[in-house]
Amino acid sequence: MFNFLSFSTAAPAYNFEFQFPLPMMPVKTPIATYTNATTRVAIDFYQVTMQAFTKKLFPNLGDANLIGYNSVAPGPTFRIQKGRETDVRFVNEWAEDTIQPGEYKDYYYPNNQAARTLWYHDHAVGITSLNTYAGLAGMYILEDAAQDETLDLPRGNHDIPLILQSRRYTANSNITDESGELTSVYRDTFSVNGQILPYLDVEPRKYRFRVLNAATSRTFNITLQAGNSQTNKKFHVTGSDGGLMSNPVETESLVSANVTMNHANCFVDTAYAGSAEIMQCRVGATVSLQVGNNPLPATLVNLDLPTDHTTIDQTFAFGRAGGQWTVNGQAFSNAANRILRNVPCGTTEKWRLTGGNGWSHPIISREKTNANLTTSRSRFTPYEAAALKDVAALGNNEAVTPWGGVYMLHCHNTIHEDHDMMAAFNVTALSNFGYPETTMFEDPMEARFRATAYSGSEVGDIQAKLEFFSSLGAYYDVAGIQAALDDYRNN
Secondary structure, X not given: OOOOOXXXXXXXXXXXXXXXXXXXOOEOOOOEEEEOOOOOOEEEEEEEEEEEEEEOOOOOOOOEXXXXXXXXXXXXXXXXXXXXXXXXXXXXXXXXXXXXXXXXXXXXXXXXXXXXXXXXXXXXXXXXXXXXXXXXXXXXXXEOHHHHHHHOOOOHHXXXXXXXXXXXXXXXXXXXXXXXXXXXXXXXXEEEOOEEOOEEEEOOOEEEEEEEEOOOOOOEXXXXXXXXXXXXXXXXXXXXXXXXXXXXXXXXXXXXXXXXXXXXXXXXXXXXXXXXXXXXXXXXXXXXXXXXXXXXXXXXXXXXXXXXOOOOOEEEEEEEEOOEEEEOOEOOOOHHHOEEEEEEOOOEEEEEEEOOOOOOOEEEEOOOOEEOOOOOHHHOOHHHHOOEEOEXXXXXXXXXXXXXXXXXXXXXXXXXXXXOOEEEEEEEOOOOOOOOOOOOOOOOXXXXXXXXXXXXXXXXXXXXXXXXXXXXXXXXXXXXXXXXXXXXXXX
C-alpha cells in the first residue's frame, strides 16, 4: 500500500489492475573485455543507445511516446561483480540531451566499493526531470557473490529489482508534458518496471527486492498486506544507498524518498493489496530452491563508521528565493558561487542540512557514502540508523571524503534540481602528502572525457578505450590511500 495523493485532473481510468506480469528488464552483457597485465583487473565494455520509442501502457488506448535506453524504459539492468571495471558507452540517437545527436560518451566505473544497488539516469542540466520522467533511467547493481553466499542472501531468480515510477497520462494515454512545472511532479498513476499495476508470481519463501524510487518528486511509503486485510505484514530491510546495513531491521513500512534505494528481504506468503495498490504478489505452493531461504544473520557487515563530533562544520540551507530553488541562498546558475565548501582531503566533517517553506528535499551527495550520525537519532527510522547513505531527507549528515575533486550536492526532486537547487563542494589536495596517487579526475569537462562523434563501435576502438581507462589505475588501492591518509593525519 502506498500513500495516495488525488488530483483535480486525473489520468484515464486504468481497468487492468494486476492483469499483466511484472516485466524483468534485460540484463546487459559485455561486448568486449580487456585485462590489465599488471593488476590483472578486467574491464568490460558495454553500449547503450538513447532512443525515442512508443509503448502501449493502456491496452484500450493509444501508445505513449517515451525515451529509453535501447528502446526500453526503464533501461537494461547492469549486474556487475565488485572489482570488475566497466566502460559504458552511451550513444545519443535522440535529440534533447547534452550529448548531441550522433555523439557518444564513455563512462568509466572502477566498481571497487562495497556491493550495492545503484542506478543510472540522464543528467542533462535543466532537463533532468523531463528526460527521466520520459524513461531515461535504469538499475546498476554491484554484486559481491562471495558475500551473498556467506550471508546466504536470496539471489538468482529470488533477487528482483523493482523500479517505482509515478506519472500522469493524457486522455489518449501519452505521458503529460511537464516542461512548465516549477515545483513538483507527483502524478497519480503508478508503475513498477514500466508496467502499470503488475502482478508477480512468487514462491512461499524469502525474496530480495531491490526497490528504487525513480519518480520525479513522489515519496512512497511501502507496506505489505495479505489479500484484503488492512493489517501490515512485517519484512526486513537489509540495505540502503551505501550497500548492506550493519544488521537487518524488521519493519512494517519502508519510506522511500525520491532516489533512496533499499533492498528489502521479505517473507511473502500471500498477495497484498491496499487503498493505493502498486503491485500484487501471487504466491504459489512450491519452493523450488532453498538457497538464500534461511533466517537472516543477526549481523550483516561492519560499517566502520567515523567517530561523531559535536561541532557542525558546515550548514547547507535548502530554500527558495526569487522563484529559484537555492542552496545557502545561491542558485546553481550563479557559476561564481557554485562551490560552497572546501573540504581538506581525508577529513571527516559534520554537515547540517536544513529546509523550510513547507518543502522537504531528498538531498544527494555525489561523492562518497555518508553516515547519518546525529545527536537526534529519533529523527531517523531504525533502518536508516543502521545504514550508510548518500541520500538524506534533510537532517544532520556526516560525510567522509577521501578523494580530491569537485563534487555535487543537490536536491533529487529533479524539478528542484532543474531549477537550480544544486551546489558543489571541493575536496582539496593535501600539501606534502607524498602518496603516489594517480586518480585525478578533478575536471569533469576535461577534453579526454568529452562526448565524441559516433560512427560505430569498432573492435580496435573499443580495445584502445579499454586499455586507456585501465591505464588510469583509478581508485585501485583504496586501502593503501586510506592508510596513507590516516598516517598523514596522525603524524
